[in-house]
Amino acid sequence: MKCNLCGYEFDEKESIPVCQSCPLVKNCKLIRCPNCGYEWPAEPDWLKKIKERRNRKNVKR
Ligand SMILES: [Zn+2]
Numbered sequence: 001m002k003c004n005l006c007g008y009e010f011d012e013k014e015s016i017p018v019c020q021s022c023p024l025v026k027n028c029k030l031i032r033c034p035n036c037g038y039e040w041p042a043e044p045d046w047l048k049k050i051k052e053r054r055n056r057k058n059v060k061r
Pocket residue numbers: 003004005006007008033034035036037038
């Protein structure tokens with residue numbers, strides 16, 4: 001997982017749980033960069049799979 005803002009790469013587990021203290025909506029799946037604090041919504045699994053496939057094609061020589 002990579003921060004869109006600063007480019008810092010981190011594991012999804014490392015991301016700061018944004019909604020832990022949120023009283024209204026829990027598990028809204030926001031991801032927060034541990035480096036710069038930028039928040040964005042987590043990608044759904046199907047989107048990840050598409051990206052992984054694309055990356056594999058790009059890596060292949
Ligand atoms: Zn960042």
